[in-house]
Amino acid sequence: MTGAQHLPDELIQEILLRLPPRTIGRCLAVCKAWCSLVSAPIFHRASADRPAAVAKVTSTWASFHGGAGDGDGLPGSFFHKVMLFDSYRCRWVRGNVHKTPPSPRGIKLSSPRNLATTIVGSWDGVVCIDRGLLPDADRHRQYVLWNPLTRACATVSPPPGRGVIIGAYAHPATMRFHLLHAAC
């Protein structure tokens, strides 16, 4: 026995699951074996099962920055959306996770002025972001699904017609992520 590389995959996975998201993110860069373990769907699912999901959007902000020299007179030439993650109320926190105060961290989404970005919500560790191309955001809409922990990202288009996302889930058996879209 000379190193952690000789440990069975299940054991390494057990160990990595007990780490905070930031450390898990760094573990991707340790070696190929750890990287593929952390990137495996089963790992996403297991981390999302934690008492507080790794990527749960707790609140969002929007802020406008004054148009820096673009001369078109619009007050908000750059649009920043900030989403806050409750990333630390997880099972490595000693004590009652539901009573531990949230300790959020933020991620800034910058978008050019012709793109409306809204955070739809987060389910099972996956964040859903709505991107509409202005001026007709309803007709040029895409949903970006993103797992902040593992950087996995996918873009999907809504079915034709108007509608809204009413929920989403990761299927426990197939691991596929499903968006629930309701026409209105």
Added chain:
Amino acid sequence: MAAATDDAGDSNEMIRVVSSDGEHFEMPEAAANLSLVLRHMIEDDCADAAGIPLAVVAAKPLAKIVDYCTKHAAKSSGLTIEEAEELKRFDAEFIEVDTDMLYDLLVAADFMGVEGLSKLAVQRTADLIKGKTPEQNRETFGIVNDFTPEEEEEICKENEWAFQITKPPSRLC
């Protein structure tokens, strides 16, 4: 042990186990029962004077495991708060081992199905990884970096958030 009840009538019996390198160990049956593998062997009447052979567990980790099981079996039920605290302290000291022993314990506890020890070793390993850079982790765990410099840079770039220094969330408010 003087207050042994009917169903625990033979729990004073000593169970013998043999390590992969041929060393013999003894522990009370109650201690052996903490290992799923040993419990099944005992139930199947495989525990004889020659000892249960454990083909993948060497003497060094086995001695530790026998220690762990004996301690935990002696204090398994009706713990007072002080006894629970003492057991916690025992665990904390018990797992203060070098990484080689830690791997041996991880593998052996997993193989023998000693749940409490498995959890203890897994948590200890996670604690060693926590807050370290990839390079520090490779060093601690003797892992060879099999990424090309380009691949590594790519991963660090894609996961920038994990490599940044934590800033207090109040900055956003």
